Amino acid sequence: MLSVESLHTFYGTSHVLYGVSLQVTQGEVVCLLGRNGAGKSTLLKSIIGLVPPRQGQILFRGRPIAGLPPHLICRQGIGLVPEGRRIFAGLTVRENLEVGRRPEAGRSKEEDYERVFALFPILKQLLHRKAGTLSGGEQQMLAIARTLMGNPVCLLLDEPTSGLAPLVVESLQERIQTLKQNGYTILMAEQHLAFVTSLADRAYVLVKGEIRYQGSMHDLLTAPEVVQNYLSV
DSSP states (O other): OOOEEEEEEETTTEEEEEEEEEEEEETOEEEEEEEESSHHHHHHHHHHHHHSEEEEEEEEETTOOSSOHHHHHHHHTTEEEEOOOOTTTBBHHHHHHHHHOOEEEHHHHHHHHHHHOOOOOHHTTTTTGGGGGOOOOHHHHHHHHHHTOOSSEEEEEEEEETOOHHHHHHHHHHHHHHHHHHOEEEEEEEEHHHTTTTTTTTEEETTTTTEEEEEEEHHHHTTTHHHHHHBOO
């Protein structure tokens, strides 16, 4: 479904990604692992068009998307849940969801809302609350729900556990597992191996803008030198 080939991305004159390549097949959960500063967020931003690559190719469903503006990439069926959540604090939960909604033929607004409420029931009770008054966990739920309102088929999750308490992280893990069971294709950037162990089918380890390891989660867990040298557990 998603193919990244020999990607080079810069911030100004600073070279951040060096020939990164990866593949995500339909219905798969792939984790992009690495410590802070490895280039994980930059890779997701390159895919969604926020930081266009200077070299390389990105294909989604066989179509080239590198260099397209973000709104057109979203219309292809990719949705980004950004690091730090980036909800609109001064808007209500309902207004945040409306901002993210992209109507889909044959699906009503009510169906879109019920779909996200089935995943995050607490949001139904918080519809009229200002998003800035929510807890960190509730804001993360809102950020994911807002992206789902755009009816994507492929989700990019950028550091979803950042700043969350352990109990909230456990709940979030269950919600992402549900998304996987519902057929979503997911590429997730994460620092902590423990969070993704039961979620991801495959993993790529990014170190200083280069892929240093790729393989199944089982193979990664039996490669202690990779875990010790490159990852947080």
